[in-house]
Each structure stands twice: as structure tokens, then as C-alpha cells.
Amino acid sequence: MKASEIRELLKLLDQPDIISFAGGIPDPSLFPAEAIGDAYQALLGGAEAGTALQYQVSEGFLPLRKWLAGYMGKLGVQCDEANIFISSGSQQALDYLGKLFLSPGDTALVTWPTYLGALQAFNAYEPRYDRLNTAGGNMTPEAYRAAAANGGKVKFAYLVPDFANPTGNTLDAAQRRAVLDLAGELDIAVIEDAAYRALRYDGEAVPPILALDCARSGSIDNARTLYCGSFSKILSPGMRVGWVCAPRHVVEKLVLMKQASDLHSPSINQMVMHRVAEAIFDGQVDRLIGAYRKRRDALLGALEAEMPDGISWSRPDGGMFVWLTLPEGADATELLARSVKEARVAFVPGNAFYADGTGRNTLRMSFTLANDRAVNEGVPRLARLLR
Amino acid sequence: MKASEIRELLKLLDQPDIISFAGGIPDPSLFPAEAIGDAYQALLGGAEAGTALQYQVSEGFLPLRKWLAGYMGKLGVQCDEANIFISSGSQQALDYLGKLFLSPGDTALVTWPTYLGALQAFNAYEPRYDRLNTAGGNMTPEAYRAAAANGGKVKFAYLVPDFANPTGNTLDAAQRRAVLDLAGELDIAVIEDAAYRALRYDGEAVPPILALDCARSGSIDNARTLYCGSFSKILSPGMRVGWVCAPRHVVEKLVLMKQASDLHSPSINQMVMHRVAEAIFDGQVDRLIGAYRKRRDALLGALEAEMPDGISWSRPDGGMFVWLTLPEGADATELLARSVKEARVAFVPGNAFYADGTGRNTLRMSFTLANDRAVNEGVPRLARLLR
Structure with a gap:
């Protein structure tokens, strides 16, 4: 269908x-319509109104990027604003990462099933898909390499490790490490879609794959994991504010793509999101x-x-x-x-x-x-x- | 440089x-910070707050599309909302149209000089460029065809016909018709970047190329011209709201691209832009x-x-x-x-x-x-x- x-x-x-x-x-x-409405009002009635309605740099609103670097720090990812890229929702991040990594015929590893919007984003770049089996089992680096030898070099693994869309399943730390093991053996990127991460109703949070990757590789700038975050499920999807937390060299490429593709995400929404996140996120x-x-x-x-x-x-x-x-x-x-x-x-x-x-x-x-x-x-x- | x-x-x-x-x-x-601030406040304090902060359809906010169809009608382009696509600024429209038309090695005709952001958007799709000489002169369909015979099929002509960035020059109606003549002989699209159109300080407005095209072809749905409009120069660039007015079959393709690339432009900004445009545009x-x-x-x-x-x-x-x-x-x-x-x-x-x-x-x-x-x-x- x-x-x-x-x-x-x-x-x-x-x-x-x-x-x-x-x-x-x-x-x-x-x-939180009232808090968001108050933030728009305060911003547009104040000294920053001109900035809020004006063009902006492609990487995003600096105070929001700093806030997000702090947020990622609390999740175990030591980083700074140079590791944060603001996207128009995490859907745009998936589109850009697809564009960055995939040429026609390349292979993307995804879970069976996976987020439909990710397939739609990646499809534009005409990849093949192979199965990422996060529960262990039939997934061996040799098998992927053998498939890639017939064309279709594997470029990344994409997954939603927390409360996945559509299954609701969460990977434990060992499963996350196994994904990193595989990615290391194949020397590919890992796209960690963390859209639902904050919505945990039971049990203890599992570290992001990016945090495990940083611990292994010593620094976010050596990591292979690209973390896609979103305010859509917590504050508002209609404002279209998401982010990527990634090595600086990846962020720099995303900034150039953004400049060519839509210049920047709306200044005013980023500034409002910063105020609201700072005030009421938790x-x-x-x-x-x-x-x-x-x-x-x-x-x-x-x-x-x-x-x-x-x-x-x-x-x-x-x-x-x-x-x-x-x-x-x-x-x-x-x-x-x-x-x-x-x-x-x-x-x-x-x-x-x-x-x-x-x-x-x-x-x-x-x-x-x-x-x-x-x-x-x-x-x-x-x-x-x-x- | x-x-x-x-x-x-x-x-x-x-x-x-x-x-x-x-x-x-x-x-x-x-x-117009006050009018924009009032619109955000009214929207978020009212019954539509949930809609303004929620996901939305990829084609854009229907009342804004209807308003824009009316606006285009006043410029001589008879159309309805099925001919209007909302983009995140006209930069995104240029990116999508580049993606829609260009494969690596294809040729885009642009003026010498042309808008830098258009070159940046198109460059992602690895075209060649050839010169569109809007003042007449060395431009002949045969010459373009001969160039294309060596590879590099011409796919569209891109131009800013009103008060161009960077030259400030405006094409008169005869020059616009000549562009349409050429496009007809080459059977290519025309991308009309109308970002500055409303900012006329002297003289009479010249009909949009799209209006001349509709008059020739009998209907916007038969036209080859894709009109890219923007609120950035009039109301606010920081809200990132632009539009494409085009044949329905092109709008349908843009909607699919938008769904895969960023789902939709921010709901709230489109709704605010609609209110503000309706109230104070002129x-x-x-x-x-x-x-x-x-x-x-x-x-x-x-x-x-x-x-x-x-x-x-x-x-x-x-x-x-x-x-x-x-x-x-x-x-x-x-x-x-x-x-x-x-x-x-x-x-x-x-x-x-x-x-x-x-x-x-x-x-x-x-x-x-x-x-x-x-x-x-x-x-x-x-x-x-x-x-």
C-alpha cells in the first residue's frame, strides 16, 4: 500500500x-499555546522584533543552539553549538542526510518496519534498502558486504531507538552498542532518529546511541552517529523546529545545504522555541x-x-x-x-x-x-x- | 569569488x-511588527491555536492559498488554489524546481549576471549554465540547440524580470514575450522569480511572464511558466513564507517533494501571514x-x-x-x-x-x-x- x-x-x-x-x-x-503565544507577543513587542522577522544565518539561532548543546549534554553527549544544526523539523534533517550520503543505488539499512517518512525522504535519492535487524540474528557484516559487492554500497543505518514509529519498541544499551559495532565494521554512519525520546512512561532512559558513540570515539567530532531531535512531539509540530547533533564537519555540510535549499528555518519560530524551551520544556x-x-x-x-x-x-x-x-x-x-x-x-x-x-x-x-x-x-x- | x-x-x-x-x-x-504580533496573539489565544501549532497538509494553509490565487488574479493570472503551492520562502521553490527539472549535466539558462541564491539552489543538481540574453542579441534557439547537442539538454530559463537582483533591471512586455518565444521553441519551462515585483517606484507595472503565458496558452494549466512569489520583501523574510503559482500538475509534484523533504511550512506562520496579508498587504x-x-x-x-x-x-x-x-x-x-x-x-x-x-x-x-x-x-x- x-x-x-x-x-x-x-x-x-x-x-x-x-x-x-x-x-x-x-x-x-x-x-502549550499560552506559553507560546506569550513568547511571540514578548518577542514582537520588544527590541528583538526586527531580528525575529529578518533573515538569519543558515545554522540557526545561536541561543537555541546553545540551549540544545546543554540539553544534549544532559543526555550524555558533550558538545557545543558547533555541533548543533537547526532544521525545519526532523523530517528536513532526514532529507538532508539522505542527500548527503546517498547516491542512486546505494544501500540504506533500516529496520523492518521503519518510519514511513524516513523512507519517503530517502526515496528521493533512489537508494536500495537492506534490513537492519536490531534484535540480533541474521545480520552479519559479511552478509551486508556480500550484498554491497553486487553494487549498492551501504552508506548508513537509520533507526528510531526509543519507542519507535511504528512499533513502539526501544533498543537496550547492548542492542545500541551492537548497531555501533556493525556500523564500525561497515564504516558507515548511524542516523539516530530521537523524535520520541523524551516521552518515556516507564523504566529508565537508555543513553542515546550518540552518547555511546562519543564514549567510544572520545569526542563527538570523531563520532559516526548523527542524532536527529525534534520539538514536534513536545512543544509544537506546526512551528517546524528540529535539530541535528553531529560532528562539526557534518554540521558544516548541513549548513551549506540549508543555505542553498531554504536559507534558514524561520527566525521567529526558533527564537520563540528557545524562550519556551528554556521556560517550560521539562x-x-x-x-x-x-x-x-x-x-x-x-x-x-x-x-x-x-x-x-x-x-x-x-x-x-x-x-x-x-x-x-x-x-x-x-x-x-x-x-x-x-x-x-x-x-x-x-x-x-x-x-x-x-x-x-x-x-x-x-x-x-x-x-x-x-x-x-x-x-x-x-x-x-x-x-x-x-x- | x-x-x-x-x-x-x-x-x-x-x-x-x-x-x-x-x-x-x-x-x-x-x-509591520505590531500587525504581525497582533496576529500571532489573536491566533494563539483563539479557537485555532491547536491548528496553528499542529501538523498541516504539505500544499499549505488553504485560506492563504485562496488569498494568493486572488492576488495572482489581480496580476492577470486567472487561477485557483490548486495552482498555489506554499514554500518556505522562494529559495525553497528554486531548490524544488531545480530538483524537479535538472539532472547532472542538464543546462539551465540564466541571465549574466543572475541571483546568486538561484545558482546555489540549482548547483546542488549539477547543471551546466548557458546565457539567457534578455536584451535580445546573440540568443538563438539554434545556438542553444547546438550546445545541447553536445550534451546538456536545456531544461528551463530562470530570470528575475522585475527589478532584478543584482542589476535592478526590468524586462518590458516585448522582452518577456521573447523569453516565452524562446522557451516555446526549446520546449522548456520558464522560472519567473518575482521576489521584488511589488516594489515599483516609477512607471507602470509590466504583466508577469506567467500572465502573458496564460494569455497565449489559454489556461494556467497549459502554461510553461512557474511563478515564484515571496512575502519576504514586503512583510517578513524571517517567517519564511513564499509561494509558487503554476500549472496544477507542477503543484502536485511540488507537494510530493515537500512532503518528503520537510512535511510542510510552519502552520502558524502561514496562518499569521494570511491574516496580515489580508489586513495590510497593500x-x-x-x-x-x-x-x-x-x-x-x-x-x-x-x-x-x-x-x-x-x-x-x-x-x-x-x-x-x-x-x-x-x-x-x-x-x-x-x-x-x-x-x-x-x-x-x-x-x-x-x-x-x-x-x-x-x-x-x-x-x-x-x-x-x-x-x-x-x-x-x-x-x-x-x-x-x-x-
């Missing part, structure tokens, strides 16, 4: 009686954790109570998604068509997230917008269809 | 006693015209009074730039180094704007930030150096 087909299908879901677990978006009622994270944890628990509870045998699902420690696996041979795309019609319940069929188009018996449910009614009525209705 | 070298040089110009005609930026004291244009016309007149008057024989310059009807031609053999890059040191006056050496690196005896002066003191002291100081 193509992304465009999914979009067409999802457009049908605007009917008010549909219960949707499809969207991968934050709950807009939890946006509190906002706590607020979201409180709200989303309850919704995750409610969804998992309902699945447990309602789903028939033969269906399994992930139990994510954070993020926005639960990943369901239907019995072998089931087709979640057909199920979606029936579900929208008969059960009035929507989700995203999983095969869109597979670079090879497999995974037809999987589906993604998001709990960020799932209120009690959605869970208590939607899950039983979906379960009835599956019995 | 490379763009990076110019940037390095321009960084030296921050000393407060330097009089700079170098920047190509609007005067920040003329930004009045703001009048305000800028009043201010910039005086500065242009002052700069032209000072050049007339001070410059020695052998130096000529453009007399733009609008925009932001005057273009000087020094005697044959002069080198504006060397002059800049001397000028910054001895006269404390800065400008941009012209050869950066030539795809072939010629034009060493030319330079660009911007008058948008030139106050009386800058003109009355800076021009005589520069003129003394040139005598």
Missing part, C-alpha cells in the same frame, strides 16, 4: 463517528507523560481484555504507538477497509512501514488522541471484527 | 563605522515604496554627483539594487578589500552573480538600508577611491 493510497483512505476518516487510532500526531489540546514533558501514559495503559488494557487469541502487540515504554501483529496471512489493508465501514474504527496498515512491502498482517495504533470513549468503544468494535 | 569568501568578507563588515551597501535585505525598522507595499523610493533617489543622486567618468550604473524602477559597471579591467573584489580598509564602505562584488565567474568589473549596491548619512558620506568616499 502506497503512502498516497493511505492518505486517500485516511481522508475518508473525517466523519465524526469514526474512532481513529491512525494519526501519528500529538494531542493539540496539550500544546514541565511540558512531565505533563505529556502524565496524559499519554494513561492513554497507553487504557489502550493496552482494552487490547488485553478484548483481542482474540492469535493477535499480539507491543507494550511500549513510551512514545505514541502500539504495534499489532495479526495471524499469518491476515491483511491489515483489507481489514482497514472493512473496519472503517463496519466497525467505524481506523488504524494504519503496517505494510507501508516496510521497505519491501511485506508486513501485511501488521498494523499501527496511536494512543495520543485516544480518549476513554475511543478505547472503550473502539477496541471492542475492532476486536469483534477480528474474531 | 565564491559565496563563502564573500560571506567571510561581509563578516568583517560588522564594525559600526562601516557604511554598507552590501546586504540584500529589507529594512527591519519597516517590518498599505505595507505603499509604505515601503514611499521609504525605498527616497533611498533609491538619494543613492542615484549621489552617484550622479560623485562618480568619476567611466563608471556607469543602472537606474532601477523598483526593487533594492543599483548595479555599477567599472571600467574594463577593474576588479571589484580587490576594490572591496581596499574600500573596506580605506573608505570604510562595503558593497558586493559583481562576479559572484555570474555563472561563469566573469563580471569582475561590476558591483552591486543596495539602497534599502541606506540612510542619508550612508549616501552622503559613503558614496563620496567610494568615489574618491575610484578616481
